[in-house]
Amino acid sequence: MLRFKYVIWAIALIIMTGCKTSPSTDEIAVPNSASIGVPSSQSEEIVTSSVAADESTVPAQVEAYNVVPGEFNLYPRDTNGWDKNGWSLISPSKDSRLIYVSSSTGDDDTAEVYALRDVRAAEDPGRVKPFKTISAAMNSAREGYPDWVLLLKGDVWEVDYNTDLKAGRSVTERSVFGSYGVVGSRPIVKVDSSAGLTIWVDKSNIVVRGITFYAYKRDPESSDFIGWGSVEDSIGIRIYSKKGSVRGSILFEGNDLNYFSKGIEIAGKGDVLDMVVRRNSIRNSYSEKSHSQGISATHVSMLLEENVFDHNGWYKQQVGGGNEMSEGQATMFNHNTYFSNSFNTQFIRNIFLRSSSIQNKWTAEAVSDSKTNSIKSYELLMEDNVYVGGEIGISAGGNLDYGTGPRWKDISIKNNVMLGIGRDQPTNRNLGWSIDANDWDGGLICGNYLLHTDNAFVNNLYGIRLSGHSNRVAISENTIHGLIMPRPEGDLAAIAITDEPKADIIISQNNVQLRDSKMHIIVADQLDSIVFRDNIYLSSLDREEWxxxxxxxxxxxxxRLRSGDNNSTVGPVSFLEPKRTFETYLLSIGLSGSIDEFSAHASNQSEGNWNADLTAPSILRYIREAYGDLKCSQ
Known part of the structure; x- marks a missing residue:
């Protein structure tokens, strides 16, 4: 029987040689006898769609997944580099199928599948016969191959089913779901299902690039809006990894996800590694039924780079003082990002705007039946990000805590800018906490600018708060200015250290300028465990209460007598422009000063429409220049 299958396979190869949809024989790995089987129903369907029979019977030669936590391959930069604006340059493999889809000109009955040699270029193919529907195109893609499914720029699809993506062959030969065409805006997939895209259980080595995913029936500003009380949850991109599994090498680049309950969800207890999410916009997530986030992720090692998150977790301000979810009200459980039990993860050069509650929420929960703390999250870096609004900037603490020791290890928060934390009161609470750190074993909070929380009704303010069982933490070279409190309150302070056991804490070279604010400068209950040195202090509070x-x-x-803080100085520091804010930056680049306007422009950033003025480095440069340009030296 096996010999007969070999004969059939050889005949098919001879017949199809030269057909434009079949790669040449030297591009096909001859399978061993143990791997040849009866073609699946999918393979039979592919053959009828003018794909060569020889391809459909050759199984994928998938490499074993072998990536370590914290290794970000940044494919395809590692193979082809980036273009001049930093966008990935992706190339198909010799045996990739190029599968084109056009809602305006496609026809599922006459569509053809192409090899690379048959087109001018993968993303600029010239005249092709595309599919009309995404589902038919996906049926022609193979599991475990570097096949490309490309949607025509400017076209629109209404999809009422979940599109399940297929795995690629390896880290450097990934499957691609993207776009084609030299002109036009991103293709739009209008989603009316529980998820736009799904990546399920054991899928790895995937690229999703240059697509707009729009939950159009959930958009209250759209004529297609389904109506309050009828809005079902929908996830833009959903990834599930089962317990005990390790998978990943997934790149999301240049996509826009709008009006989902969660833009991206990574669920399950398996580890997802080499997850790169860069240059996407995720906005307007909300729910009437459950918690809502821009990204919700667990057990992941991720590079989150140069994305824009705006107005996630809510459609409207909380009406009362609770957590009512009707009409998408803001609640304390909803955030721009929510990462649980994560490791070797980096947030770099992102813009986080107007979250329901916390901009970056991290959890490291103790095991419920152990009654003791242990390290659950480690090696986390947040660097060169911009934060505007919300109630809390970064929180690495909270949740289940038995108070027995650290739950975090080696956390770094460096060179970020936070503006107006707390001022918008999405949940109607009066808090504005910039950085909240709890139960850290090793950490650095350094070179951050915490500026302009100036809502008179927001009087529960912290600049930096270190609590729990924490040790080996340095709080250094931060600039704290414009956190306005009308009167002192309890332990609220620019820098607060709580009374739980701590060791080896350093507070040095910070510039605390609380002009026009009656806020404590430092409140610290563990003075024997803290070294203070070379800080600069000023407050409008009575000096006896600093x-x-x-x-x-x-x-x-x-x-000084009680703390040993003998090298720090007191006095004002002159800033170049002490009133610079995110809104003044927008005015400086010709926008109206509206965050809505900025978000609309930023969500349209693409390879052909790139403006560096709409990115975090430009905003950071503008703010730092005004406030002394102090950066972390560690």
């Missing part, structure tokens, strides 16, 4: 410890307040002289 510092606090264990319920008592002190002026600078008494503080």
């Amino acid at each position: 510092f606090g410890s264990l319920g008592e307040v002190y002026d600078i002289e008494e503080w």
